[in-house]
Amino acid sequence: MELSQLPLLLLLILNIHSGHTEEIPKPKVTIKPDQHVFRGETVTLRCDIYDGGVTSWRYNWYKDGLTSVSSERQEHTFSSVSEYNAGKYFCYGTETKGSRSSQHSDEVTLTVSDPRAVLSVSPQKWLTEGDPVTLICEVNGSSTGWTFSWFTETVSSGSRNGYDLLSDSSRGSGGKYTVSSADLNHTGVYVCRAERDKTAVYSTYSNTQPLWVTGVSPPVSLIISPSRTQHFTSVSLSLSCEDQSNSDGWTVRRYTDSGGLEDCSSSAWRSQTGSTCTIRSTVPSDTGVYWCQSESGENYHHVNITIHIGVILESPVHPVNEGDNLTLRCFYPYISPPKLRADFYKDGSLIQKQTTEMIIPSVSKSQEGFYYCKHPERGESPKSWISVRGESRQGSQIPVFHILSSALAACPYLIVTVVIIYKCCRMRVISVEEEEETSI
Template identity: 75%
Template sequence: MNLNNEKPKAEVTIKPAQHVFRGDTATLRCDINGEGVTKTLWHKEGLTSVFSELQEHTFSSVNESDAGKYTCYGSNGSDWSQISDAVTLTVSVLGFLVKDWTLCGFLKAEIGSQIAREQSTCFESLGFPGRSFLWGCHAMNERLEPEDSRDERINSFSGSHCVERPKPKVTIKPAQHVFRGDAVTLRCDINHEGVTSWSYSWYKEGSTSVFSDRQEHTFSPVKKSYAGKYSCKGSETEGSRWSQMSDAVTLRVSDPRAVLSVSPQKWLTEGDPVTLICEVYSFSTGWTFSWFTLTVSADNSHHYNLLSDSSRGAGGNYTVSSAALNHTGVYSCRAEREKPAYKTQYSNTQLLWVTGVSPPVSLIVGSSRTQHFTSVSLSLSCEDQSNSDRWRVRRYTDGGRLEDCSSLHRGSQTGSTCTISSTNTSDTGVYWCESESEAKYHSVNITVHLSGVILESPVHPVTEGDHLILHCLYQHTTSPNLRADFYKDGSLIQNQTTEMSITTVSKSHEGFYYCKHPERGESPKSWISVRRASNDHCLFHSESQICFLNILSSVLTVCPYLLVTVMLIFKCGRMRERRIPAPPDSRLPAKLQDSAGT
C-alpha cells in the first residue's frame, strides 16, 4: 500500500475547551494536517444528517442538548479526507454558588427528587432533578473532597447560600440603528450582589475571539462592517466567578438617506402653492439641503440640475408660492453635513404636475381617455397653433423612470407624435410635451390596466358649467350597457348605472373617480381637474348658472368704475354750464344789456 496516496485524516478541535458550561461559547474546528479546509461536513453522534458545512461551527450559547460526540470530513479540492476521530463536547450546569465564594472545586453528585424539593431555591434554577451534573461549590470556609459522603456534600449547603450566575445585559446608545459615520457605544451591565469589579469579554456573532475587555466599547466613526449581533460576559476581577453569556443585541448600520415628499399635493393648477420637503430620518442634526430637477437628454442620459434658488431649501423646505407651467417636472434633493462629513445620495424623485388654463401646446391622446388596457396601440401628439414639430413627448413612469418616447422599446417618435405599439402596465405614468429648451406643457396622467374594467374619463380638465359623462369600459366585450357603481374620492355617488352624468360641473366636482363592477372588478382611479369658466366660454353656455354668476360677478366688478365715470361726466357738465355767458336779450336797451352782461 502506498502511504503517499492514503487520504489524510481530518482532526477536530474544540475551543476554548471540550468541557464548557451552559451559556458559554464553544467553537468546533475541522483541519487537515493542521491546515484549514475549503469544504467541511459535520456530523454528530445520533444524527444521520449533516448539521453544518462551515470549517468553524460556533455555539454562541451552548446548552445541554449541544453535548455529544462530533466528527468531520474535510476537503481542499476534489478529494475528501478520512473521517476524523470523534471528539466529545461536555456541557455542564454551573448552577449555584454560596456567598463566601471559597473555592472547593467541582464534584459530581446524584441529586434526588427529595433533595431537589428541599433545596428548591437552588435546584429549580438548575432543573433536571434526578440527573447527574457538575456543580461549583464554595463551602462555608471548608474544602469538600470527592471522598466526602453525598449527604455531607449536600448538607454543607443551605438554600440561603445559593446564588445563580448573573446574566449580563447589553445596551446600545444612542440607538440600535445608526448611520455610517456616527458614533455608537456598546455597554455591558452585570447586576450582582457582593461583586464590586468585573472584567468583561465582548463577542461578535461569527467570531470566537474577544474584541474588547471594557464595560463600554465605542465605535467612532461607525462602518457598515460593524453591523451584527453582539454579546458579552464577565468574570470577577479578583475572584473566580463568571457570569452567563448575555442575550445577543443587533446593531444595524446604514447610509443616511434623503427622502423627498410634496405638500399639499403633486397635482396643481396654475397659481397653487406647493412645498417640497427633504428629510433625513435619523437622530443626527446639522443637515443642509440642495434641490435639483431631473432631465433626460436626447441620448436618454439623465442629468441632475441644481436649482438657481436652491439656497431657499437650506431649512429642509423648498416652497413655490404660485405654481407656473414651467414648474412641471421631476424633482430630487440631497443632504450634507460637516461633522462628521457626509453627503447623501440623491433622494427619491417626485413629479410636480401643473395644469394651465390655456397652454401654448396641447397633448392629444388618440383614444381621448386616460385609462387603457394592455396590448393596444396608443398615440400621443403635441399640437400648437403653428403645427410645429419641435415638441417631444416625454414621460415619468410609476416606477420612477424619466424617459423620452424615442428611447422606449415599444415606442417611436415621428415629428411631434409618440406611438406605443403595444401598451404594458409599465407604461403607466405622466406624459407631457417638452421643447428643445426643456419647457414643459400639458401633462396627462396615463394608466394602463392589465384586465377587468377601466374608466372612460376626459383627458383634459373640464370647465365649470360643462356637462360631464363617465363610462365604465369592459375588456373582451362589445356590450356597452353593463351596469357599474361609480365612486368619487372613495365614496359611492351612483350605483348600478351604465353611465355617470354631471349636468353642470363645478369646482367641487374635482377629485379622483373610479368605477366598480361586482364580477369584473374595479377600475384604476383617475383625477378629474376642473378649471374656472372664462367669459368667452360663457358666450356659448349662457344657460349655465355658473356662467351667469361669472358674468354677474364681472358686471358687479365693473359697476363701481362705471358709476364713478358717469358722476364725473355729469359734474363736469354742470360746471361747464355755469361758465358759459347768457345770449343778449333784444328786448332790453343796449345800456341795460351791457350791465346785464357784466
C-alpha cells in the same frame, strides 16, 4: 443550560474556590450615540462595573453568546460601523491585581442599518399655478441630525438619469422644501439625499416624487387619440402637441414608475414624428404622466394616462369648464359593443347605478374628484381625476368691461339726444311766451 451562561458559571466557581463570598458586581453596557445607528458612524460600547473594592478591571467583551471580541478595554469603539458589527453584546470584568471577577452584563442589541431617504409630497403632486406644496424628506423615519439636499431628475444620454442640485435648495435639519406659490417651472421629478451631521455619512438617494403644475392657459395642448385618459392594452395610441402656430418644436415626454423620465422615442414600440408620439401596442407599463416639452425645456399640459387590461372609464382628457356637462362611460374590451351598464363612483361613494352613460349637468368646482365605474361581473376601472376649471377673474370682468364700453360708445348719441330735447323744450317755451304777449 445556555452557552451564554457558561462564562458566568466558570466565574462563580472561581470566586467560590478563592474564598470570596461577598456580592459579585454586575456590569452595565451602554452604547453611544444610540443602539440603532447608521452604517459608517462611529459607535462606542462602554462597560461600567460599580464596585468600590476593586481599583482596576480587565474587561472582556462577547458578541452573540460566545463570540469573543478582541478587546480588554472599558470602551470598545467601531470607527466606521457596518452591518457586520450588528448583534447582541455583553461584558464582564476580571480584577487585574487579584482573582475577583464580575457577573456578565445584560445583553444590549446594536442595530446597524443603511440610511435610506424617503421623500413624500404634501398636500398632493397635482397642482395649479399658485398652489403651495411641500416636499418632506426623512431618513428611516427620522429627520433629526441630518442636513438635506434636494435634486431634480434629468434625462441623460446614457442608460441612467442624472440629478441636478436645486439652486434654491435650503440645506438644513428641517427636512422640508416648501414652495409657497408653484409655477410651471416647478414641474419636475424630485429626489432628496441626507448627510449625517459631523460624520460625513450619506443616505441613499430617495424615491422619486413628481410635481405636475398646470397653467391656466398653456400655449400648447396635448391631443390624445382615442380622446380619453384610460386605454386598453394592445391598442395603438397617438399623442400630439399642438399650438396655435402649428409649430413642430415640441417633444412628447413621459414619466412612468418603471422607466422614470423618458423621451417618446426611447423604445422600439414607440416613435416620434415631428410633435406626434405613437405607441404601436400599449402595455400596462405605459401608464404614466405625458406632456409636451419645448426646445428650451419648458413643460406644458400634463396628462395622467392609464393602460388597463380590464374595465376602463371614459372621461375628458382636459379640465371641464364650470357650468358645462360632464359625461362618463364605462367600457370593457372583450364584448361587442364594449360599452357596459355599470355603477359610477366619486371618491369611493356611489353616485349613479346601472347606466351606460352618466351625465352630470352644469358641473361645479365641488364635483372635482376621483371617478371610476364598477361592473358586478367584469370588475372596476382605475380611478381618474376629473378637474373642473372655475370661472377666472379675468372672465368675470369681461361683462363689466363690455357694459362700460357700450356706455361710453353710446355717450355721444345720448348727449345729442339731450341737446335736441332741450332745444325743442326751449322753443316751445318761447312760443308760448310770444302768444301770451300777443293776447295782451
